[in-house]
Amino acid sequence: MAVIQVEQINKAFGKNNAVNDVTFNVEQGRIFGLLGPNGAGKTTTIRMINNILTPDSGTITINGQIASAATQKMIGYMPEERGLYKKMKVGEQLLYFSELKGMKTKEAKEAINYWLDRFGASDWYKKEVGELSKGMSQKIQFIATVAHDPDIYIFDEPFSGLDPINSETLKEIIIELKGKGKTILFSTHRMEQVEQMCDDICLFNNGKAVLQGKLREIKASFGQNTINLEFEGDGSFLDKLTEVRINNRSTNFAEIRVLNGQSMQDILKLAMAHAEIHKFERIEPSLQEIFISTVGEDNLKSQEV
Amino acid sequence: MSFAKVLLVLKREYITRVRSKSFLLSTILTPLVLAAFGALMFWIMTSDSDTEKLVGVMDNTGVLVEKLVDKNEHRYVDVSDLSIDSVINSVLSENLDAYLVLDNKHIDTNERLELIYGGSGSLGFSGSVQSDLRDIIQEERLSRANVSDEVKALFEMRPRLDTRKLTAEGESEDDKAGFMSAVGFILGLLIFIGLFGYGAILMRSVIEEKTSRIVEIITSSITPMELLVGKVTGVCLLGFTQFTVWAVMYIGISMAAIPVAGLIMQDQLSEISNNAEMSAAMQDSGFDPASLEILSIDPMIFVYFFLFFILGFFMYASLFAAVGSAVDSEQETQQFMPILMVPIMAGYFLNTKVMIDPDTTLAVFASIFPLTSPINMITRIAVTDVPFWQITASLAALVLSFFGIMWVSAKIYRVGILMYGKKASWGDLFKWVRQS
Numbered sequence: 001m002a003v004i005q006v007e008q009i010n011k012a013f014g015k016n017n018a019v020n021d022v023t024f025n026v027e028q029g030r031i032f033g034l035l036g037p038n039g040a041g042k043t044t045t046i047r048m049i050n051n052i053l054t055p056d057s058g059t060i061t062i063n064g065q066i067a068s069a070a071t072q073k074m075i076g077y078m079p080e081e082r083g084l085y086k087k088m089k090v091g092e093q094l095l096y097f098s099e100l101k102g103m104k105t106k107e108a109k110e111a112i113n114y115w116l117d118r119f120g121a122s123d124w125y126k127k128e129v130g131e132l133s134k135g136m137s138q139k140i141q142f143i144a145t146v147a148h149d150p151d152i153y154i155f156d157e158p159f160s161g162l163d164p165i166n167s168e169t170l171k172e173i174i175i176e177l178k179g180k181g182k183t184i185l186f187s188t189h190r191m192e193q194v195e196q197m198c199d200d201i202c203l204f205n206n207g208k209a210v211l212q213g214k215l216r217e218i219k220a221s222f223g224q225n226t227i228n229l230e231f232e233g234d235g236s237f238l239d240k241l242t243e244v245r246i247n248n249r250s251t252n253f254a255e256i257r258v259l260n261g262q263s264m265q266d267i268l269k270l271a272m273a274h275a276e277i278h279k280f281e282r283i284e285p286s287l288q289e290i291f292i293s294t295v296g297e298d299n300l301k302s303q304e305v
Numbered sequence: 306m307s308f309a310k311v312l313l314v315l316k317r318e319y320i321t322r323v324r325s326k327s328f329l330l331s332t333i334l335t336p337l338v339l340a341a342f343g344a345l346m347f348w349i350m351t352s353d354s355d356t357e358k359l360v361g362v363m364d365n366t367g368v369l370v371e372k373l374v375d376k377n378e379h380r381y382v383d384v385s386d387l388s389i390d391s392v393i394n395s396v397l398s399e400n401l402d403a404y405l406v407l408d409n410k411h412i413d414t415n416e417r418l419e420l421i422y423g424g425s426g427s428l429g430f431s432g433s434v435q436s437d438l439r440d441i442i443q444e445e446r447l448s449r450a451n452v453s454d455e456v457k458a459l460f461e462m463r464p465r466l467d468t469r470k471l472t473a474e475g476e477s478e479d480d481k482a483g484f485m486s487a488v489g490f491i492l493g494l495l496i497f498i499g500l501f502g503y504g505a506i507l508m509r510s511v512i513e514e515k516t517s518r519i520v521e522i523i524t525s526s527i528t529p530m531e532l533l534v535g536k537v538t539g540v541c542l543l544g545f546t547q548f549t550v551w552a553v554m555y556i557g558i559s560m561a562a563i564p565v566a567g568l569i570m571q572d573q574l575s576e577i578s579n580n581a582e583m584s585a586a587m588q589d590s591g592f593d594p595a596s597l598e599i600l601s602i603d604p605m606i607f608v609y610f611f612l613f614f615i616l617g618f619f620m621y622a623s624l625f626a627a628v629g630s631a632v633d634s635e636q637e638t639q640q641f642m643p644i645l646m647v648p649i650m651a652g653y654f655l656n657t658k659v660m661i662d663p664d665t666t667l668a669v670f671a672s673i674f675p676l677t678s679p680i681n682m683i684t685r686i687a688v689t690d691v692p693f694w695q696i697t698a699s700l701a702a703l704v705l706s707f708f709g710i711m712w713v714s715a716k717i718y719r720v721g722i723l724m725y726g727k728k729a730s731w732g733d734l735f736k737w738v739r740q741s
Contacts, residue, residue, distance in 0.1 A: 013740075014736060014740070047521075047723070050524075050525040051525070052521065052524045052525055052723065053723070069307065069527070069528065072525060072526055072527075073526075075525065077521075077522065077525040079518055079521040079522060079525075081518040081521070081725070082518060083516075083517030083518040083519045083522075084517065084519065085321070085513075085517070085519060086517070087321065087325070088317075088321055096313065096317050097522060097523075097526070099313050100310065100313055100314075100523065100526035100527055101526050102526075144522065145522075
């Protein structure tokens with residue numbers, strides 16, 4: 001069953017069409033990735049799912065109900081830019097956010113204690129947030145998102161600004177939540193995170209959903225049209241290749257997308273003539289490559305991918 | 306709108322602020338600062354401001370200078386023996402502040418006198434010189450006219466006025482005009498401080514939630530309207546708490562020392578009073594401790610005080626919140642501040658006029674016009690008998706504009722709190738109102 005159903009939504013700010021006729025479904029118990037460069041409309045879409053904004057047209061249903069105050073309780077939302085009241089104590093602050101989500105004081109306290117314990121942070125309860133380190137307040141932020149035990153978790157750019165340890169913890173918890181049958185939707189502009197975690201994806205560009213489906217199927221549909229090349233020696237021969245697109249190039253590594261059915265064997269021959277080859281592998285394209293070939297190189301602001 | 310959620314916001318807003326050190330400090334310090342300010346004003350008004358100026362008098366009549374020096378030997382010095390040039394030189398070299406030439410024609414005719422000063426003049430100074438000269442020249446005229454002592458005595462008597470007010474029961478009661486003027490002014494001042502101070506607290510609170518992005522978490526749980534109403538009510542309650550603490554402080558202090566406090570207040574009132582004759586009369590009559598009962602205040606005034614404070618606060622607070630939502634930092638509020646400052650400051654400046662002449666057209670207008678009425682109507686209610694229709698009209702106008710302004714502000718607020726990075730212009734605000 002689709003937990004989140006987004007149907008033909010539009011949202012404009014003045015003349016800027018932030019979200020343009022977007023439709024997608026998020027299925028129960030799966031991790032759904034919303035991808036795209038900055039300014040593609042991901043955050044606006046997420047805000048509409050959270051009923052912070054309302055679409056100009058189209059409908060959003062959460063567990064079969066139109067997005068409203070009632071559906072807000074079903075969602076735990078962690079915005080991209082995070083903040084807490086600096087002068088409030090950790091415990092009171094978490095209690096406030098949980099109660100706003102409709103929890104009773106007693107349940108809320110139990111849940112907060114459980115999560116603080118889990119992060120080894122029980123003695124922070126009476127500390128002011130201003131005293132905490134950045135990593136510590138990231139944990140508090142996370143608890144504020146999950147304490148009311150919602151069915152749906154929405155994280156906007158969850159890994160941006162996280163230190164590596166918290167980043168790893170967050171991944172583990174997302175996987176764990178999925179194991180409990182919860183639904184997770186997150187947005188990111190960093191493709192490699194999606195490859196590791198997502199079941200389904202939806203690609204955004206310029207306010208439109210340009211590609212969506214199961215990550216596996218999408219990748220498979222592109223076929224093994226990419227070469228993963230590791231070599232030692234002068235890499236300048238790569239510049240001589242035509243009808244290819246080179247992603248992820250470094251001194252001894254290149255990911256080569258082969259275009260227009262050019263023979264991969266020719267590329268191998270050329271490479272062998274110029275450098276010592278350590279690895280030559282045919283693979284499915286990376287998400288980055290899929291994204292580029294979907295929206296077209298010309299429609300892309302390269303620095304944003 | 307969910308009442309339970311509004312209550313949660315209200316509770317947080319109120320509790321975190323009422324526990325803060327700044328609340329404690331402002332509760333204690335504000336009355337002290339006001340008292341110090343009052344004492345300073347009192348000192349400025351009563352202190353003799355022109356003792357240090359020295360006037361050289363060139364007397365060609367031979368009689369006037371002596372009397373002037375007798376009247377105030379620190380102010381007048383006889384320079385009749387010097388030449389006019391050397392007198393002018395001593396004014397220029399600042400040994401004298403000014404000089405006067407007195408001739409017989411000034412006694413015989415109504416020819417105007419000239420006070421010629423170097424450096425800076427002052428109205429207060431020339432006023433004192435004028436009144437000294439009037440007394441002395443009139444005395445000389447009377448004595449030259451050979452009038453009898455009885456006539457002279459008649460001239461020295463000055464009519465004095467006591468005022469008593471006629472109440473509905475037909476009895477006259479002790480006049481409270483002086484005291485009630487002060488009460489009215491202070492109540493107006495308190496509302497001014499309240500609108501401005503608590504409005505600014507609310508604005509900072511909105512900016513804090515916006516810049517820290519907390520607002521995004523909150524609006525994923527409740528509507529912006531619930532948040533706004535909760536915040537405004539919370540800060541309003543904070544204001545009530547502070548006013549109540551001050552009222553209790555005032556009652557406590559005055560009960561502990563009612564005779565002393567009464568004496569001081571009565572003294573101050575008569576000094577402050579603009580009418581010098583009246584203050585002289587009050588001082589002459591001596592202070593009667595029994596008249597302390599004039600310090601009692603009709604409780605209805607407090608009912609009106611809270612009514613006008615609440616309505617005025619909700620109206621202005623929603624504007625403050627709208628401004629807070631449109632900016633990314635406190636510095637950026639500058640461009641929107643005039644819309645708040647101009648009407649509040651107008652109310653504040655008009656308040657003195659309203660206190661002195663509460664029944665002029667200007668005062669009536671200021672007390673009905675909704676942007677100034679919270680400050681000015683309470684002053685009028687305390688000072689004069691405001692016709693009931695005016696109070697009703699004032700409240701009705703206030704309620705209407707309260708809803709209007711709240712409606713517009715809420716629209717700006719809804720959009721503004723989620724707009725980051727870009728500095729909003731007036732045009733943007735207008736667009737936000739239309740689009741939401």
